[in-house]
Amino acid sequence: MVQFLSTxxxxxxxxxxxxxSAKREDSPDVDAIVAGIIADVRARGDAAVIELTAKFDRLxxxxxxxxxxxxxxDAACAAVPAAEREALELAAARIRAYHExxxxxxxxxxxxxxxxxxxxxxxxxxxxxxxxxGLASYPSSVLMNAIPAAVAGVxxxxxxxxxxxGQVNPLVLLAARLSGVDTxxxxxxxxxxxxxxxxxxxxxxxxxxxxxxxxFVAAAKRxxxxxxxxxxxxxxxxxxxxxxxxNDPDWLxxxxxxxxxxxxxxxSILITDDAEFGRAVAAAVETRLDTLERRAxxxxxxxxxxxxxxxxxxGEAAALSDRIAPEHLELCVADPEALSxxxxxxGAIFLGAWTxxxxxxxxxxxxxxxPTARSAxxxxxxxxMDFLKRTTLARMSPGALAAIGPAAETLAMSESLEAHxxxxxxxxxxxxxxxx
Amino acid sequence: MVQFLSTxxxxxxxxxxxxxSAKREDSPDVDAIVAGIIADVRARGDAAVIELTAKFDRLxxxxxxxxxxxxxxDAACAAVPAAEREALELAAARIRAYHExxxxxxxxxxxxxxxxxxxxxxxxxxxxxxxxxGLASYPSSVLMNAIPAAVAGVxxxxxxxxxxxGQVNPLVLLAARLSGVDTxxxxxxxxxxxxxxxxxxxxxxxxxxxxxxxxFVAAAKRxxxxxxxxxxxxxxxxxxxxxxxxNDPDWLxxxxxxxxxxxxxxxSILITDDAEFGRAVAAAVETRLDTLERRAxxxxxxxxxxxxxxxxxxGEAAALSDRIAPEHLELCVADPEALSxxxxxxGAIFLGAWTxxxxxxxxxxxxxxxPTARSAxxxxxxxxMDFLKRTTLARMSPGALAAIGPAAETLAMSESLEAHxxxxxxxxxxxxxxxx
Numbered sequence: 084m085v086q087f088l089s090t091x092x093x094x095x096x097x098x099x100x101x102x103x104s105a106k107r108e109d110s111p112d113v114d115a116i117v118a119g120i121i122a123d124v125r126a127r128g129d130a131a132v133i134e135l136t137a138k139f140d141r142l143x144x145x146x147x148x149x150x151x152x153x154x155x156x157d158a159a160c161a162a163v164p165a166a167e168r169e170a171l172e173l174a175a176a177r178i179r180a181y182h183e184x185x186x187x188x189x190x191x192x193x194x195x196x197x198x199x200x201x202x203x204x205x206x207x208x209x210x211x212x213x214x215x216x217g218l219a220s221y222p223s224s225v226l227m228n229a230i231p232a233a234v235a236g237v238x239x240x241x242x243x244x245x246x247x248x249g250q251v252n253p254l255v256l257l258a259a260r261l262s263g264v265d266t267x268x269x270x271x272x273x274x275x276x277x278x279x280x281x282x283x284x285x286x287x288x289x290x291x292x293x294x295x296x297x298x299f300v301a302a303a304k305r306x307x308x309x310x311x312x313x314x315x316x317x318x319x320x321x322x323x324x325x326x327x328x329x330n331d332p333d334w335l336x337x338x339x340x341x342x343x344x345x346x347x348x349x350x351s352i353l354i355t356d357d358a359e360f361g362r363a364v365a366a367a368v369e370t371r372l373d374t375l376e377r378r379a380x381x382x383x384x385x386x387x388x389x390x391x392x393x394x395x396x397x398g399e400a401a402a403l404s405d406r407i408a409p410e411h412l413e414l415c416v417a418d419p420e421a422l423s424x425x426x427x428x429x430g431a432i433f434l435g436a437w438t439x440x441x442x443x444x445x446x447x448x449x450x451x452x453x454p455t456a457r458s459a460x461x462x463x464x465x466x467x468m469d470f471l472k473r474t475t476l477a478r479m480s481p482g483a484l485a486a487i488g489p490a491a492e493t494l495a496m497s498e499s500l501e502a503h504x505x506x507x508x509x510x511x512x513x514x515x516x517x518x519x
Numbered sequence: 520m521v522q523f524l525s526t527x528x529x530x531x532x533x534x535x536x537x538x539x540s541a542k543r544e545d546s547p548d549v550d551a552i553v554a555g556i557i558a559d560v561r562a563r564g565d566a567a568v569i570e571l572t573a574k575f576d577r578l579x580x581x582x583x584x585x586x587x588x589x590x591x592x593d594a595a596c597a598a599v600p601a602a603e604r605e606a607l608e609l610a611a612a613r614i615r616a617y618h619e620x621x622x623x624x625x626x627x628x629x630x631x632x633x634x635x636x637x638x639x640x641x642x643x644x645x646x647x648x649x650x651x652x653g654l655a656s657y658p659s660s661v662l663m664n665a666i667p668a669a670v671a672g673v674x675x676x677x678x679x680x681x682x683x684x685g686q687v688n689p690l691v692l693l694a695a696r697l698s699g700v701d702t703x704x705x706x707x708x709x710x711x712x713x714x715x716x717x718x719x720x721x722x723x724x725x726x727x728x729x730x731x732x733x734x735f736v737a738a739a740k741r742x743x744x745x746x747x748x749x750x751x752x753x754x755x756x757x758x759x760x761x762x763x764x765x766n767d768p769d770w771l772x773x774x775x776x777x778x779x780x781x782x783x784x785x786x787s788i789l790i791t792d793d794a795e796f797g798r799a800v801a802a803a804v805e806t807r808l809d810t811l812e813r814r815a816x817x818x819x820x821x822x823x824x825x826x827x828x829x830x831x832x833x834g835e836a837a838a839l840s841d842r843i844a845p846e847h848l849e850l851c852v853a854d855p856e857a858l859s860x861x862x863x864x865x866g867a868i869f870l871g872a873w874t875x876x877x878x879x880x881x882x883x884x885x886x887x888x889x890p891t892a893r894s895a896x897x898x899x900x901x902x903x904m905d906f907l908k909r910t911t912l913a914r915m916s917p918g919a920l921a922a923i924g925p926a927a928e929t930l931a932m933s934e935s936l937e938a939h940x941x942x943x944x945x946x947x948x949x950x951x952x953x954x955x
Contacts, residue, residue, distance in 0.1 A: 461748035
């Protein structure tokens with residue numbers, strides 16, 4: 084039975100706080116194991132990667148078989164049925180079009196002092212994308228990680244995707260090809276992250292590593308952070324649906340389940356201003372659970388972390404939403420734009436009942452890699468910005484230095500950084516001698 | 520004696536690699552101590568912060584004295600001499616003007632399918648800025664961290680600045696006031712980071728923590744990352760100067776020393792296409808070192824990590840620069856714009872000999888918080904973006920869902936995520952029944 088809360092209930096604040104702070108995921112402490120794996124890969128390169136793959140993935144590789152060959156990728160792509168291929172192509176085109184609009188502009192200007200200022204953006208040279216194996220081997224994640232990198236202009240894009248027992252999802256290879264990925268390695272775990280961060284004889288080191296993974300992969304990404312850039316460490320998926328009574332309870336029930344089915348630790352919450360409608364949605368969830376393939380997972384998530392919250396009005400809903408800072412937020416209300424304007428913290432907003440969250444997972448265009456666990460308060464989903472970096476530019480004319488330099492010298496001396504001050508003073512002295 | 524390298528020397532590659540990989544900083548492993556401090560502050564709040572401040576900063580506080588009072592800040596600001604005040608005001612105005620240009624634009628469009636897509640940016644609600652105590656208590660860092668936050672629209676800005684033995688730098692308090700900081704707490708170390716991340720009875724929790732600090736502060740920031748956002752973990756400062764012979768060796772010598780004086784672990788490198796000019800700069804460094812206040816620090820940095828590299832031409836210089844990926848890069852050559860265009864990885868570029876790096880530390884306008892330790896390959900300096908986050912927006916019309924939905928359903932089913940597929944299917948079925 085899912086939890087029902089109401090802001091009219093005197094114990095609401097305690098119940099809502101408990102919902103917010105529920106520990107949904109127990110990360111096993113694998114840090115020591117991961118540290119050993121990384122050290123091994125750094126010391127022994129390919130040999131370590133091959134041994135660890137034999138051990139963890141029951142797969143015997145040689146250096147020349149670490150990567151899929153072009154012929155293997157060709158064969159896998161050819162094996163994908165037309166409907167799936169066309170769906171992937173449509174998704175890839177839409178994701179590319181959306182992310183192309185994210186490219187930031189360079190800037191350059193001259194200010195009143197005569198100083199030329201600005202910045203410019205450049206792509207990282209090489210990026211590595213981790214794709215989990217087995218059940219969580221999602222071709223859509225390949226598109227969502229690799230296409231922003233390709234749009235940013237990353238020259239070398241590699242994927243590491245473990246193939247336990249040799250099993251591979253052909254759609255993953257097709258998604259890689261559609262995204263412009265150069266090389267797909269059939270390795271996984273902390274050893275794959277270490278190989279991408281430090282390089283081996285066969286595997287080129289990259290500058291940035293993104294993509295989801297299990298506790299070993301997450302711990303490895305944390306460890307190599309600094310040596311390379313990483314994306315976020317994603318937690319279990321979340322959806323918040325804010326809905327008025329003028330909705331089909333079944334639509335919202337299935338939307339809530341679309342996140343609950345990901346993981347027993349996922350969290351699905353409905354906020355509504357109509358208690359009776361909330362009960363109708365909860366009933367529809369139970370009906371859908373009867374037949375859902377992944378009902379064991381979805382039912383556990385809904386029972387343990389789901390909630391139906393009744394509020395007095397949509398203003399209350401917006402305020403609660405900002406406290407949740409949801410990864411995914413559906414606004415199924417008469418005026419979703421107006422409600423959206425009152426929301427500040429959310430990874431992605433889906434406006435109106437004709438926009439199920441699943442559209443955003445695959446083919447809407449925006450990225451599906453989004454901040455979880457309330458981190459939408461301070462972070463954003465994956466974008467082309469994750470594969471770009473900014474260099475600031477400054478050029479002083481002698482006149483600009485004359486205008487700005489004395490302040491810099493004063494501040495340097497006040498911070499007891501004499502050489503900083505002298506580097507300005509030496510030039511100002513030349514100017515005072517008429518030497519520009 | 521500083522190290523001399525030449526690309527014409529057969530052992531250049533080995534020497535250059537050694538220079539790149541020199542371990543310049545030994546971070547003491549304080550993680551266990553920091554974990555204990557964070558747990559203590561979470562459990563006991565103000566009481567723990569006060570006890571730890573008495574212990575580490577020899578300062579007795581009470582909850583009502585954790586923050587400076589308005590009267591204390593007024594008095595400190597009034598004590599700042601006019602020259603320093605005016606310099607700070609000029610720097611603040613220039614930094615604000617530069618960062619105001621960084622504000623990214625929201626976007627919204629309707630594509631050919633009828634789908635409305637876009638994104639919008641919102642500021643984090645509260646940010647906390649760490650300012651080290653003692654010698655490294657730099658008012659310029661207050662401006663560089665707080666002004667981008669204020670420009671981004673952060674409503675609540677707090678500073679934690681330890682005051683060992685009660686000593687405070689009045690310029691820090693003036694810089695805080697000029698930057699729009701609401702509250703300055705006289706606490707530091709891991710306890711300050713814990714208090715900002717989790718809040719205490721007196722200190723409000725923030726969403727993002729930025730600013731430099733010692734090993735305890737760095738370890739604490741790593742630990743609270745995820746609960747709040749953090750900026751980078753900065754390493755020792757670096758400068759690379761690329762110069763032709765048509766420069767005053769003394770100018771470049773003092774520029775190299777302006778980073779060397781920061782820290783014995785700092786790194787200053789000159790690349791030139793004229794070996795004789797390189798020796799002249801090295802000689803000028805020695806001359807300047809004779810009289811520099813911080814000569815002990817600067818000489819150690821220059822001796823242990825400095826280098827003068829002779830190259831055949833500026834193309835080689837650009838290639839080596841990208842391998843260094845310097846925090847600060849000065850281009851003192853005839854055509855700095857042309858050389859800049861060949862550079863890809865650098866935190867900040869200073870164009871032409873009239874632009875000493877120190878201008879950028881104080882009053883140029885760009886931020887002085889920049890990526891170190893080769894991380895300019897994948898990351899950027901501090902900016903207003905660090906205090907903003909993006910929410911993606913999507914709105915499907917029934918027609919857009921009809922166009923895009925089948926692909927999403929196909930992909931969901933191929934990933935065995937049935938509820939994802941059903942959430943689209945339920946709506947498509949309504950459409951097929953004419954129910955839009």
